[in-house]
Amino acid sequence: MKLIRFHSTDGRPRPGVQRADGTRLDVSAFGGDYDESFFGSDGPGRLGRWLVDHAGECPVVPANARLLPPCARPSKIVCVGMNYAAHAAETGAKPPSEPVIFMKATTAITGPNDPIVLPRDSTKTDWEVELAVVIGKRASYVTKAEALDHVAGYLLHNDVSERAFQIERGGQWVKGKSADTFAPLGPWIATPDEITDPHNLRLWLKLNGETMQDSTTADFIFDIPTCISYISRFMTLLPGDVISTGTPSGVGLGMKPNRYLQAGDVVELGIDGLGVSRQQVKAYQPQG
Template structure:
């Protein structure tokens, strides 16, 4: 199942489903948004059962609707850094001996086609296509063998990063990762049954129609069970939480000379089975 969320002008976001033929239906009649309660109570299965009796009565989603992030704001976004061998090499870093983890503020979440807004004083805003995992069951001290039982689905994520804030301003990476609009998610969450092998997915990203990232998740340094098990040693993962699993080579920081986003640029990205997204880059403007 492909879970989407949409919003009509002057209305609150609602849950929907994208069907196999590409059509989109409003499933707000089910009575739940895609949040911690939904994912933690076997929501996708319950929704699928509900649809067997109610799908024909679900309205089509209007063409004027905006797709928003396919999960209601989770309790946290946990990211894995330097998790592709070629990406570590391009930045001159030694491959990590255990997963590098950092947090990204959930206030950074936006929809798949919303703009990226350069933060005030930004000079080095970068792109990062990533496979993100959505947790479906509370996870604390889980083993690698148990880890995938806690995954409810997968979603496309652009882990937008301001490198000057991240690297040159001291402290933790979270400062360079958490500006508003720095976490475009979607267009949909593909439930786990839709992705046969998350370790062999092609992922790519273009800037102004130039392909700059093109790799597969086979280049992971730490696979998904390793990442989930490792993170669960240090914090409890709750249903709906998002784990972003790292980016492949081809980021602006790794280019010689470096290349970063500027107002007017267009970023497009995609992952097998998870659709594509597109963000136009805009300059910061004080409200």
């Protein structure tokens, strides 16, 4: 099942599903949003069973409806850094001996086709296509063997990063990762039955039509069970939390000379089975 959220004509976010033929159904009548409560109570399974009897009663989502992030704001986004050997090499880093983890503010989350807004004083905003995982049940000190049982689904993430803030301003990476609009998610969450092997998915990113990143998750340094198990040693993962599993080579930081996003650029990215997203880059505009 593919879970979507969309902006309704009354201005409220609504949950939906995308069917195999591409049509989208409004499943508001099922009750609730795609949040911690939903994922923590086998929401995808309950929704699937409900649809067997009620799909015919669900309104079709208008084709021009704005897609929202497919999960309501989670308690946290945990990212895994330098999880592809080629990406570590292009940034001048040695492959890590254990997962490098950092946080990304949930206020950075936007829909899959919403603009990326360059933050004030930004000079080095970069792109990163990533496979993200949505946690389906509380995870604390889980083993690698148990880890995939805690996955509710998979989704596409652009881990937008301001490299000057991240690297040159001291402290932790989080401030280079957390500007508003720096976490486009979606278009949908694919439940595990939709993804045959999350460790063999092609992921790619284009900038203004030019391919920047093109790799597969087979090149992970640390696989998904390892990442979930490792992170759960240091914090409790709650239903709905997002883990982003790292980006392959081809980021602007790794180019010689470096190349970064400019206002007017268009970023397109995708992962097998998880759809495609598109973001136009815009300059920061002071509010008021």
